[in-house]
Amino acid sequence: MNKVMFFAHLRDKVGKECLLIEASGKTVAELKAEITKEYSLDKMDTVMTAINEEFAGNEEIIQDEDVIAFIPPVSGG
DSSP states (O other), X not given: OEEEEEOTHHHHHHTSSEEXXXXXXXXXXXXXXXXXXXXXXXXXXXXXXXXTTEEEOTTOBOOTTOEEXXXXXXXXX
């Protein structure tokens, strides 16, 4: 089982700060696609992903008990 964390507008859209999902063996891209479909998210292609607090690319394979964070780009000044 994996803890998947959401930040900023993603958290608002999903309605929770985190979910427990079985994502072991999937790539980051596959998990993004699954979550995009289930929660009607958009612009997931611009979202940064971290696995266990280390930035990860879309091709990274998720292991059992990894913690995944989806972090959208933010702007400010």
